[in-house]
Amino acid sequence: MKMKRGESGSWSSRRAPTEPRSVLLNIRKADHRVQSGDDDLACYFYRRALQFAGDGALPQEEAAELRRAQAALAEAAGRAHSRRVARLTERGLPPQQWSPRLRESLELAAAPRPYHDHDPARTYAQDPTHHFYPGLPRIQFYDPARFDWVQALESATAAIREELVGLLAKSRDSLRPFVRNADGRPMGVGKALVDGQNWGVLALCEQGWADSAYVRQCPLTWDTLLRHAPVPRVPGWGPSAVFSLLKAGAHIGAHTGMYNTRLICHLPLIVPPGCRFRVGDEVREWEEGKLMIFDDTIEHEAWNDGPEDRVVLIFDIWRPELTDQEKLELTMLFSD
Template sequence: MVALSAERVDEMVREGVAAMQRRDPATARRLFEILADPASGVAPPWLLLAQACRMAGDDVAEEGAVDRLIAEQPRHLRGLLMKGDCRARAGDMRAMTSFFSLAVKLAATVEQLPPALAAELDRARAALAAQSRDYHAHLDSALHGVDVAAAGPRFREAADILAGRKQVYLQQPNSFYYPGLPQIQFYDRAQFSWVAEMEAAVPAMRAELEALMAEGEAFAPYIQPRENRPQSPNPLFGDPRWGAAHIWQDGALVPEMADRCPRTVAALAAAPIPVIRERSPMALFSRLHPGTHIEPHHGMLNTRLICHLPLIVPPGCRLRVGNDVRAWEEGKMLIFDDSIEHEAWNEGDSTRVVLLFEIWRPELDAAEREALTTLFESIVDY
């Protein structure tokens, strides 16, 4: 066979496409196989050959042509979709999922797709959804005889992540990362001996808070401008719907708040709050107006935990940390790692207020805390 001229190649492609349009896959396949022969001297039309073989019902030949196509072009959308179809017809649903998932992921980066290709991608998404449902049902059936409650929340979360019902959330502090700390979203408040003492002081703290709120001037927007820093992209920047009344700010006790909320200040002394010059203690009343959503974000450090002691909580208020969503309950401490993605909602009809403060992570020993304090103060000094 001699190399084909460009004119003859174009002619054969047109003839092959016309043959498929009139439902004559045999003729189309013969023409495309000639073009796919290395002796033809042209780039093999693997996609057209695969389509002709599919029309002819030759699954093996179709997959062979598709394999050649994606070997040369690993991100070819139609090739990936056809490969997924080949694997589905062969009963290999895990492979189908892999190829369809990659095609869907790549398609998300394309601004405009041809209508026919967009329809094929919709079909792939539907197949992925169906396969996901089958997978979930399989896992649920396999675990039917397992005492999942006895296995504990870690096992349940792992199973949900495996099934695609939840995702992996890890510490991603935006300022300082300390390696080797456990990835725990919410801590059990019973783990902390000082919590009961603070919870017992809630009536007194709430009385101080209500007096503060009655005067109406203690709260400012939680996110405020910082001198010589870019404006925060948070949608609640400068918005009083998320407010703060600082008790300790930048490591200093706010004198006015010490006078107005002495029982709250005294109660905070029970917690292992870091003492870091110009940084900590940090404690405040955090107010969230009804209808307000604090969007997903990460905290600055993973060397601390954030504590919420709910003082005023209407129905419809909740906090998500990673995969775990919890409602605040008045008088019951929530302790969580804010370096894991978290968000909050007040979907009630009145204001929610919690006492918010930070504590050292319990996994850090005294020597680590001392070293970290020196490190953070050196950052302040720089």
């Protein structure tokens, strides 16, 4: 079932507020990230402050802080860029060998200005929190039929669900919050879910690091993903594959993901009636065994209005528009 914004049953009347649009709050978050040595995330918050400030008149305190933030952004972006160049060079990819899109993405990341100019005609743009890669199409939901590996994965739904049920029987008490208190990191997710159990996960693999105990209990799930899905194999970055449980009555607030060079996949395994998912201006309902593929750097949120818990297998894949050369470059850029 698909619905556009404003149609009957749409998300608008129940939408949670997004991250506060406060200039000073975002500058404070950026300053904190600089002090902790995280220039990439500092740039994200400095740029948000500049975006929220716009061209309008500001109170004297905010105007002074904004001028300081502009200088701090230039310094943080320069430091981050130098580290990226050094990392890639050390790994055998000096600047003269960069592909055009990699070069442009690094230049955008180093520029002391907001990430990118939003097209006012587009209500929902790609807005990654960590790295924007240019030239990739803005597609909210991808058609699973365009991927030749999807049928094999969907055909394994019953077997994957059986492994999930067995895992939950042994490890349900080990469910941990999907959203942890992240010390000022951008989330946009309702604060009620932070460090709570309304949205919990059992992680087979996170950011490229597998949990051997869970993988041993779900060998078919793990093997099916690795054999069929084009998952990124980048230590410290990907793949990620988790069983995600959303409790009855829970709502995941609007938020965006970190990198637009990957897509997120949902394989619905246990879905009671009343479970909805929004990406951009379109709302869909999960259907058991029917894969959803979407760009998580476009604002999204989820509801479980059903009487039981909802469980989906979430994993990430490379964007199909990337070339093999670009995937290799991104692996060198993002791997630990």
